[in-house]
Amino acid sequence: MFEVVAFYLFAALTIVMFVITVTSKNALYAMSSLAAGMIFISAFFFLLDADFLGVVQIIVYSGAVMALYAFAMMFMDTTKEVKENNPPKKIVFFLSGMIALLLVLILLTPIISDKVKALYPMSDEIGNTEAVGIVLFTKYLVPFEVAAIMLLVAMIAGIILASKRMDESITLKIDQEIEQKGAE
């Protein structure tokens, strides 16, 4: 009973939060509701006894949204509403609505059909941290490694882009002055 109540509560909260994210013109509202929605999603993982995924959802998305906040802080005044110049097109609404519908239909199939079965059903013998590890390092090893290499590439590219003037430090300019005084 409690699980059902919790499910509907968090489902409603998540949907409300994401609706605010999409419709709000204030960057601060949009991002805060995005963060809240991401954290409410983790509740579903906890309800499904997938503790590890739930916690990872919290950790990963709180960090990721925090980075978004940093960008918003740099680019716009978050206490004011953003004026959007390009009016939304109807075709965009239509297509995104259809995609969402399609996703819902795909995820409905296990309920409608009996022939779809879980490849890796929950087992009580191993905890779900181990279960995630086993799946990740057997069946999905290649995608996992490819993703790791892509992240590495992205990290190196980011460092190179940022490091063009890295040896020129603003705070260390004072040190140069000390050096000159020492030479005298």
Place this chain on the structure above:
Amino acid sequence: MSGLEQFQDRNVSQNYYRVKIEPYPKTPWEKFKRVVRKSLKPDLLIGLKITLLEMLRFNIHTIQYPKEKLPVSPRFRGIHRLLRLLESGNERCIGCGLCEKICISNCIRIDTKPDENGRKIPTEYTINFGRCIFCGYCAEVCPELAIVHGQEYEYASEQRAQFAMKEDMLTPLDKLKEQKEYPGFGAPTPAADKLIKKTPLAY
């Protein structure tokens, strides 16, 4: 040099010395070495040790003000006092008005009248403490050492006239024995008796 003599030497520059600034690291390797050297020094732990020792010694310097008060310097210029003559208990003030005249913030007012002996005595003596700047000129100029500064430094009050009336400042008759001479501005120096000479009468 010992004692106070060192303070008479105004030529301070002879004690100057150059602070040794260690050369700033130029190569990354030198920077790295400096970081390691500074990190492995026990400076942070020494800081912790000092504070912990201070706590264990419990060498507290707090004065719990309303309960405890520090002694005030005898030359402190607090709320004014009107003194009495020690022998007779008469007021010292002769109503000459010098203090009223010299007061730079113009806050002293005196009313005088002749008493039954024909001497001039002050009937009213008030100081507007809203304007008084506690410069001490009144005490310095007073020929009778009558108006002096007291030790009182808690000036907050409910009324404007709290400390300002004559009866507030005048030493009460029953506390005459506790009256102390003021050693500040205008008071005779400790060796005044030796230095003073008789007044020649032939003028």
Place this chain on the structure above:
Amino acid sequence: METAFIIETIVKILVVLGLFSALAGFATYVERKVLAFMQRRLGPMHVGPYGILQVLADGIKLFTKEDFIPQGAVRPIFMIAPVITAATAFIAMAAIPMFPEFTIGGYTVRPIISDMNVGLLFVLGVMGIGLYGPLLAGMASGNKWSLLGAARTAIQFLSYEVVTGLSVLAPVMIVGSLSLIDFNNYQAGGVGNWLVWKQPIAFILFLIAGFAETNRTPFDLLEHEAEVISGYATEYSGMRWGLFFIGEYANMFTIGFLVSLIFLGGFNDLWFIPGAIAILLKVFFFIFLFIWARASWPHVRPDQLMWLCWKVLMPIAVVNVVITGIVMMFF
């Protein structure tokens, strides 16, 4: 059965909430006293014997003070930000086993609200969300100092979360579990089994990162009054400010429990001391350490903070993990 479980959980939640709110208040008193003694002062002395009721007076002041919201602020977010800090600080405690199991009238009580098998990650993650409080507060205040505080929150969070995660990874590899109860059981059997002897570097790194995550003094850049007035809390007053305060002190207790559980033997019996008292002693030592460091050390500049995180602590943490892995593989 299920009803009993729910009643038990609610009772535990209420106990934790009440106890740690009171402890947070008491910790402010202890902090003021200890700081004062270390600076040759007496600290609060007037309210009650030795000023012990000062907490109460502060509480009355905070509750009755005007709850001020500036005109330029984003109201809902401004109002919700302190609640995030305080709430996450208490939610994080849900997965911490505070004491060993004990029995009251034949009913065994496990002093942990939710025994999940990823307790460590949960606590760290939820404590990480706690930094959304300062971030949102700073961005919603419509104040430059607050915004600077919020920017500092963002960089500090994003940097030190990395150090926390990496430093804890090595002990997790050794124990082979993310459950704090497993950590505790691994270290049963005396001081020699404590993880701090196997992972001294991880211990120090985790402690440093703990200072950064609770924004205590060497890293209290978010609200350093000499630089950014009061940082994110500049526009706050009354109980909303008090919630930030309670959150910070509750986080100190959480970090104290975490360090004790992961590295210092948790609630196992220590010599003749029973486990419950042993872990309390450890936690109070860490609270004292937080205050002690505040009395002793100056705080760092923001660029030094970043330098320390990315050029010193993170490489050491990675090397530590690699060495731990190699040692576990071949020995």
